[in-house]
Amino acid sequence: MAPVKKPPDFRPFVSHTHPKVVDVQGRDARQHAEAALANPIARDHILKPWAEMYERPFVGVTSDGRVVPGLYALEPNGAPTEAMIAATLDVLGQLSAEQRASASFPVDAREWRRWNNTEMYIFRQGLRLDDIAVPLREAILAVVRESLSAGGYAKTRDVMRLNQFLGELVGNTKVLNEWSYNFSLFGTPSASEPWGWQMMGHHLALNCLVIGAQMVLSPLFMGAEPCYCDAGPNKGTRLFGDEEYRALALMRALSDAQRREAILYHATMGGDLPPGRRQLPDQLQLAGAFQDNRIIPYEGVAAAGFSAGQRRHLLHLAAAYVDPMPAGPMKARMDEIERHLDETRFCWIGGTKEEDTFYYRIQSPVVLIEFDQHSGVFLANPEPAKFHVHTVVRTPNGNDYGADLLRLHYEQAHKGGQIGR
Known part of the structure; x- marks a missing residue:
């Protein structure tokens, strides 16, 4: 555990005249996204470069542009696959046909790569947690809980709760709230074939691929502004x-x-x-x-x-x-x-x-x-x-999203099938 030290005070920087705060007032998540698309700074310096990078075939992060081969292998690592499958099947059992179509992608879909950590609801893939019924939302959280350590799940939920706290601080919980996150499924839950899930939103992106009893959790993004809560029901929450x-x-x-x-x-x-x-x-x-x-x-x-x-x-x-x-x-x-x-x-x-x-x-x-x-x-x-x-x-x-393991799986189990990233 980290030493308990007095955190720096963010309160002097809570300003309802701050341009970003003024811009978000009166909007819901979709309206805020449309405004971002019309904003030349967001459009030209964030969204346009993102779109260009998304169109390029997946290679992976490298130190010099060349992928080092032979780093990863198909080896069971004790992933809690059985519990993850059961929780995911519970989610699938609650979905309408329309929801299933929105939430489901092939395991090798490039939609994995559309995660981002901003509050902008630009990429509307998957199920938005603040748009769905509470039982379905709880079922999705169960998938996350069964896939992570107890500490990892608690940290995920703290990121989400601190996002709610930020919304309360700046006066817009329609854009910034505990449930402003999207959940997607990739492939079909299986004890032997690859599948996975993604949850993304403001300050959070979890990408989890499973092949048998082997798991990859990457890319993994967590953040918070502020990274501690000093008031309300979650007072005392602190991250990082x-x-x-x-x-x-x-x-x-x-x-x-x-x-x-x-x-x-x-x-x-x-x-x-x-x-x-x-x-x-x-x-x-x-x-x-x-x-x-x-x-x-x-x-x-x-x-x-x-x-x-x-x-x-x-x-x-x-x-x-x-x-x-x-x-x-x-x-x-x-x-x-x-x-x-x-x-x-x-x-x-x-x-x-x-x-x-x-x-x-x-x-x-x-x-x-x-x-x-x-x-x-x-x-x-x-x-x-x-x-x-x-x-x-x-x-x-090459192993973000478990892509290299997926390649190896296709080569070994499916005699050289291609991945679509």
Whole structure:
């Protein structure tokens, strides 16, 4: 558990005259999406680039544009497949024909890649949780619960509840609420054939593929603005403490020379940060929505030179991001990360004091983890603040969405069938 420290105060930045807050007033989610499509900044700098990236064939995140082969294998990792199937069949049993058509896609559909973490309800695939009956919504939550660890499910629900809190702060819970998320199914629940599900919305994207007793949970995005709740029924909810304090502990464990190598820039905005390093909509984050084929060169300090204690710190930090997986898949994922520790780099942008804001990235052939403390979107802080956090986990070299495992499955079980991504 992270140390219990007083969180920074976001209240001075709750402003009903902030342009983003003014823009959202009086709209529901669909009206807000239509307004975004008409907004030249959102249209030209976010939605148009997304559309262009979506049209490109899936390759995967790489360090140099070349996929490293042979990294992944079809191996059962203890996925709770039976419970996941039962929960998903309960969902399917409650769907109308129209709902089933909206929610269901082939397992190799490229619609996997349309997830995003904004509040804009642009991509209307799947079932919108705030549009459906409570029993169906609860059944969908059961699928998520059976697929994750207890901590992972609790964290997912906290992201959703903090989104509701943000809506209350800015005065629009039609756009920002606990249920403004979409759920989609890919393939047919099966104990042997591949299938999966996705849930996405503001500050949350879960992509879960299952093949037999093997699970991939990637890409995985979680964030919050603010990342704690100071009033109402969810008062005391707080996220991303482990991700913050374990990273600071790792930085403290490095030697001066290693820290110098890890720190790319000392400022998260301005200062020595190069022009263009911060970009819409992800700020310092590189592997966010629609960045499925992003080339992200290795940067920072090499873990190959870490002491045993420093390696433990790095693995302890990585575990904070793998923790949403159930026990078997989590162990398999951590073993995979540890096998490639000598090929892992750790980089940092920002200060290293507890009051400083920062970004960091863990990157190896099999995992990419990013943590970024953002400036305000709905809150009015113009500079990055510790109360607005984005995190993302990717599986580089072609296994986001379990795509490489799906390829192997088709090659082995279906004699070379093609995937459609």
